[in-house]
Amino acid sequence: MTRRGILAIATGLLVLGVAFIGVSGLRGQTQPEFSADVVAALSGGGIEGFARVTGVKEFSFPRDHGAHPEYQTEWWYNTANVQTADGRRFGLKFTIFRRALTPTMAERRSEWATNQIYFADFAIADIAADRFYFKERFARGAAGLAGAQTEPFVKIWIEDWSITFDEDGQGYRLRAAEGDMGMDVRLRMSKPIVLQGDRGFSVKSADEGNASYYYSFTRSLLEGTITVRGEQFAVSGTAWFDHEYSTSVLGEDAIGWDWFAIQLDDQREIMLYQIRLRDGGIEPTSNGTFVNADGSTRYLLMAQGDYTITPLGTWTSPRTGAIYPHGWRLTVNAPDGLLELEVQPFMRDQELNTTTAYYEGAARVTGTQNGKPISGVAYVELTGYNVQTREGHSR
Amino acid sequence: MLMLPSSLRRVMLRAILRRPFQAAMFILGVALGVAMMVAIDIANASATRAFGIFAESLTGRTTHQIVGGPSGVPYELYRQLRLELGVREAAPVVTAYAQALELDGQPLRIFGIDPFAEAPFRGYLNLGAANANADIASMTAFLTQPNTVLMAEQLAAQYGLQEGDTLTMRYGPTRHKLTIAGLLRSSDEVTAQGLQDMLIADISTAQEVLNMLGRLTNIDLIISETPDGEALLARIRSILPPGATVQVAGARASAVGQITAAFNLSLTALSLLALVVGMFLIYNTVTFSVVQRRPIIGILRALGVTRGQIFGMVLWEAALLAAFGVVFGLIAGVLMGRLAVVIVTQTISSLYFTVTVRNVDIPTLSLLKGALIGISAALLAALLPAYEATNTPPSGTLKRSDIERKVRRAVPLASLSGALVVAVSLGALSLPSLEVNFVALFGIVVGFSLFTPLVTLALMSAVRPLGGLLLGVLGLMAPRSIIRSLSRASVAIAALMVAVSVIVGISAMVGSFRNDVQGWLADTIRADILISPPSISAVRQDVPVEPSVADVVSRVQGVVAVGVSRSVDVIRPNDPQPVLLTAIDRDTSMGTRRLVWQIGDYETVWAALGEGAVMVSETFARQRGIPIAAGQHITLLTDRGEHTFPIAAFMVDYSGDQGTVMMRRHIYLQYYDDPYISTIAAWVAPGYAVSDVVNAIRAAFDGQQELLVQSNRDLRERVLVVFDQTFAITTALNLLATVVAFIGILSALASLQLERTREFGAMRANGMTRCQLFRLTLTETSLMGAIAAVMAAPVGTLLAWVLVYIINLRSFGWTLTLSLRPEFYAQATLVALVASLLAGVYPALRIGQIQPACALRLE
DSSP, X not given: OOTTHHHHHHHHHHHHHHHHHHHXXXXXXXXXXXXXXXXXXXXXXXXXXXXXXXXXXOOOTTGGGSOOTTSSEEEEEEEEEEEETTOOEEEEEEEEEEEESSSSOOOOSOTTOOSEEEEEEEEEEETTTTEEEEEEEEEESOTTSEEEEOSSSOEEEETTEEEEEOTXXXXXXXXXXXXXXXXXXXXXXXXXXXXXXXXXXXXXXXXXXXXXXXXXXXEEEEEEEEEETTEEEEEEEEEEEEEEEESBOOOTTEEEEEEEEEEETTSOEEEEEEEEETTSOBOTTOEEEEEOTTSOEEEEEGGGTSEEEEEOOEEEOTTTOOEEEOOEEEEEEETTEEEEEEEEESSSOOEEESSSEEEEEEEEEEXXXXXXXXXXXXXXXXXXXXXXXXXXXXX | OOOOOHHHHHHHHHHHHHOHHHHHHHHHHHHHHHHHHHHHHHHHHHHHHHHHHHHHHHHTTOOEEEEOBTXXXXXXXHHHHHHTSOOOSEEEEEEEEEEEGGGTTEEEEEXXXXXXXXXXXXXXXXXXXXXXXXXXXXHHHHHHSTTEEEEEHHHHHHTTOOTTOEEEEEETTEEEEEEEEEEXXXXXXXXXXXXXXXXXXXXXXXXXXXXXXXEESXXXXXXXXXXXXXXXXXXXXXXXOTTOEEXXXXXXXXXXXXXXXHHHHXXXXXXXXXXXXXXXXXXXXXXXXXXXXXHHHHHHHHTTXXXXXXXXXXXXXXXXXXXXXXXXXXXXXHHHHHHHHHHHHHXXXXXXXXXXXXXXXXXXXXXXXXXXXXXXXXXHHHHHXXXXXHTOOTXXXXXXXXXXXXXXHHHHHHHHHHHHHHHHHHHHTTSSOHHHHHHHHHHHHHHHHXXXXXXHHHHHHHHHHHHHHHHTHHHHHHHHHHHHTHHHHHHHXXXXXXHHHHHHHHXXXXXXHHHHHHHHHHHHOOOSEEEEOXXXXXXXXXXXXXXXXXHHHHTSTTEEEEEEEEEEEEBOTTOSSOEEEEEESSOTTTTOOOEEEESSSHHHHHHHHHTTOEEEEHHHHHHTTOOSSTTOEEEEEEBTEEEEEEEEEEEOOOSOTTOEEEEEHHHHHHHOOOXXXXXXXXXXXXXXXXXXXXXXXXXXXXXXXXXXXXXXXXXXXXXXXXXXXXXXXXXXXXXXXXXXXXXXXXXXXXXXXXXXHHHHHHHHHTTOOHHHHHHHHHHHHXXXXXXXXXXXXXXXXXXXXXXXXXXXXXXXXXXXXXXXOHHHHHHHHHHHHHHHHHHXXXXXXXXXXXXXXXXXXXX
C-alpha cells in the first residue's frame, strides 16, 4: 500500500543522483543533498505517459511477481526478525527497487540501452551487539545486470543480489552479500498472499491515480545463514514480503510516513501506516490490513478510528541529525476486540543512511487484547524525518 | 667565479657599451640558441603532458584493465564479473575517436561509460546541488535517449554550443548526429583538460555509434595490491575468454612515452644545433672584443691587475651578455614554442596517436635548462679568448700580427685535435645509446670545424694565383687578407660550414627517406584504386567497415578484382605496446613487396602465409628485438588464445614507425572474431579509365558510405604530403639553424672588416677606389663562403650517412638507402655563398664610407 511511496520516488530521483555521482566522481564521500523542492518537482510532474493505477485488477501469479515496467516505480521488499539457535536476535532487511526513467523506450540496438533502473539495499541489525549495517547498489536494468524475470522461474536481481522464487511459487531465497556482510536465506510462505487495500488496489490519496498495486506475504518462515562482519550465523525466524508498483502515490503535501508490519505470536499480522502531511495533519486515506490466523483479512481505515498511532519518545540520528519518533502505542480495532500494543525497536539506531536516509527497524511488540497479554515482532519504517527535521515542520 | 673590483667592473661595462653592435651579436647568438632549445622543449613537454593528462583522465583510479583483441571484450564478461565473481570495482568502457564536423573536424574521443559503475574510477563532473534539477533532466536524456552525449562546458563555449544542440560526428564511413544532453563543468584542471577532447556517452550510445554492439573496448578494474587483490585477479583471469587479458593500467600510456622518445630526442638534438652554431658566434665576439682591448688590458696589467682578474673580467662580461641573451632567448623560446607545439603535435598525431594540445605548458624546468645551457655555452665559448687575454703582457704592445702568428702555429694542433674528436665520435657511433650517437654527431661536426684553419690556409694559398689571374690585385689581396686574419675568419667559416653541412646532411637524409617511401609505395601499392574511410590518423586505418562494402565495389563496372585489408591493434603477451596487425586477402604489391629477409621467393612466402605464417616489418622486428633471420616466431594473443606464428619474411614498411605484422585474411578470420575490414583495393579492367571507375565507385557509395575513393596516384601523392608534413618540423629547425649561421657570419665579417678600418683607410689613402674596396670586401666574404661550402660537402655527406644508417635506424628501425643528389650540394653551396655575400654587404658599405683622413688619424 502507500507506505514507501515517497521513499520510492525520492530514491528514484536519487538513482539519478547516484548516476551523477557516478559521473561526477564524488565517490560517495558526500551524500548528495537533494532538496525537497526537487523531490516535489519530480514527484508531481514527470509521470506523463506512464500507466496509472486507477482501479481493481485481477492479479495473476507468477506473472505479477515480475516487473511492470510501464509503471514508474516498483519494489520487492523483504524484512525479517530472526534469531540463532541460542536466541541471538537479528533484524534483516533487503529490498530491490525498480524505477522507469521514461514511460517508453526508443528502439535501440545496444543491449545496454534501457529506461529501467534498479537499485537495492540490504541491512542487518545485530541487536545483541547494538550494531546496524547496510549496503546499497545501483544498476541498469539491461545487459543482464539487473532485472525481474518470471520464466522459467521468478527472479528479481541486481548483479549478485537476488530474490529467487522456488518453482512451486510457495518459497523464495534471498541472497545479498557485500564485503563482510551478507545473507543467504530460504523462505516458505506459511499463509496465503494478502492483497492489500481493495483486492490489491491501494489508494494513497483522493486524487485518481495516486494509488498502487500492492500485495504481501505476511508470514514467511525463514531459515538460512547470515554473515555479520565475517562471522556466520545460522538463523531462523519470520519474514514479511511486499511487492508494490505504481506511478504516483503521494499527494503534494505529504512529507513522509510511518509504517508498521506486525507479526503477532498468535499467527495474526497487522499492516498499518500513516502518511504525514506538511501541515502536521495525517492523510485521510491512510489505512491498514488486519490478517487473521486463517489468512482472512479486514481493511482498517485510520480516518475511521480503526487504529491510532501515538509516539512515546524520540531518537536523534547522529549521522543525519533527523529526529525520529521512537516507541509507539498503537490501538487497533481487531475483529475480535481492541488490541492495545506497544511497539519498541529492539535497538535505537536502525537508520539506513543510503542515498535516501530512512529508518527501517526491527521491533518488539507487547500488549493486551481482551485482558490477555499479546506479544510479537514488527518492522517499522519511518521516512521523511530528515527533511522534516531540517525544515522544522510540526509533528 | 672571481669577484671583480668595482673599477674593473666599470671598465667591463664601458667596454660593452662602447661596442653595442658586438654586444648585440653576442646576445643574439645566445638568444637564438636558447630560444630554439626552449621552444622544442616546450613543444615536446606540452605534447607529452597533454597525452599524460588525457591518459590520466581516461584511466582515473583504474589499476588494471581487461583488454581484448580487435573485437574488444564481450560484454557478457562484465556481467560475469559482477554476477558470478561479485566484483564491485569494475567499469565497462566503449571508446574511440570520431571527428566532430562542426568543430573544424577536430577529433574527439567518444567515451562510453556506465554511470552506475563509474563512481570509483573517474572524476568528470562536478554537478552541484544548485542546478540539480536541470541535471536530472539531462541525466535522464543521457541514459535513455539514443545519440546523446555530455560535453565539457568549456569546449561547448568555445564553439558556441548549448545543451540541446547537435553535433555531427563522423566515425569511419558513417555520420552520427549526437545531441548534447548536458554540459560538464569540471572540478579541477586535470579533468578540465581531459574533458576538452571528449564526449561522454552512455555505454549504449557509444556501442551504437562506434559499431561495438555486444562488445566493450575494455573493462576497467580497481584491484588492491594485497593477497586478496591478487586472489581476485587470479579468479578474474580464470574466467577470461581466450582473446582477453588483464593489463596493468597505464602500461599503454607509458609505452606511449617510449614510442615518442626517439622522436623527441631527435627534435632536441636538432634544437641544440642552433646552440652549437651560436657558440661559434659567441666565441667570435668575445675574441674580437679581447683583441680590440689588448692595449687597455696591457695597461691594466701594468697597473697591477692580475691575470686571474683579467680572466674573470672577460668571463663576467660574457656571463653578463649571456644573461641578456638568455632573457631574450627565453621570451622568444616561449613564443616560438607555441608555434612549435602545433607542428610537433601534428606530427605526433599523424604518426603515433591523436593528441590535441590546448594548453601550452611552460615548464620551469625547460626554462631553467635553457638558461643554464645558454650561459654555460657562452662561458665555454668565452673560455679560450679569456685565457688568451691573460697572456697579454703588461706593456700591451702585443699586435694583431702576434696573435695571428700564434694562431698560425696552432693550426696543426687544431687539426690534430679535430682529427681526434672526429675519430672518437665515429667510434662512439657504434655504441647503442641514441643519446651518445647524437653527441657523437655533434662531435663530428665540431671535429671537422677544427680543420677550418688548415683548409682555409691551404685553399687560400692555392687560390691566390688563380685569383690574381681573374681579378688582378684584388684577387691576390683577398686570399692573403683572409690568411692574415685567420683567427677570426676561420671561426666565421666554421660556423657557416656547420650550418651548411647540417643542411646537406638533413636534406640528404629526408630526401633519401622520401625517395625510399616513394619507391616503397610504387612497389607495395599496385592496385589501381584504394578505398578507405576518412581517418584521423595518417598512418592507421582501424575504423571497422562492413565487409559488404567490398561487394559493392566488386559489382562496379570496370572493377576486375577487389582486395580487402583489415588493420587492428592486437596484443602480444608481455608487451605493453599494442601490435598493429594487417590482414590482407590479396597482396596489393602483386609480388613486388620489398623484403629484407625471406624464406624463399615471393610465391613461397605467399604460400607460407596461406599456411599461417606472417610477415613482420623490419621496424617492428628491430623495435621488439626480433632478429632478422631464419626461424623466427611471433606470439600473439588471438581470440583462440595465445598462438605462435612463424615469420616467413621481414618486409620493408614505411607506413608507420611502430611497424606491422601482416597475415592473410583467412588466417586472421580463423584466429580473430572480427568480420570487419579497413580498406579496399580494386583493380581496373583493361579498357576502362581509372578515373571513370573511381567516379563509378563513388556513385555506388553515394549517400550511404562516406568513403575515400582514390586512384593509386592520388594516394601516393597524399602519402607524400603526409610525409612532408611529418618532416615540416625538421625543415623548420634546419632553416632556423641557417638563420643563426647567417647572423654568425654577418657578425664575424662585420667585426673583421670593421677591425681593419685603419688598414682600409691606408688603402684608400694610397689610391684605392671605393668600388675597389667594395669589391675587395665582397671577394673576401665570398671566398669565405666558398671555403665553407667546400668543407660542408664532405662533412654534410658524412652527417647524412650517420643520420641514415645509424641514428634513423636506431631511432625508428628503418633501413634507408642513402641517395645523394647534386641538388642537395648545389642548394647548400648556394646558401653558403648567398649568406656570405649578403653578410659582406653591410661591412662593405660601411668601409666604403670611410674617410681616409679620419681612419688614419687614429694611427
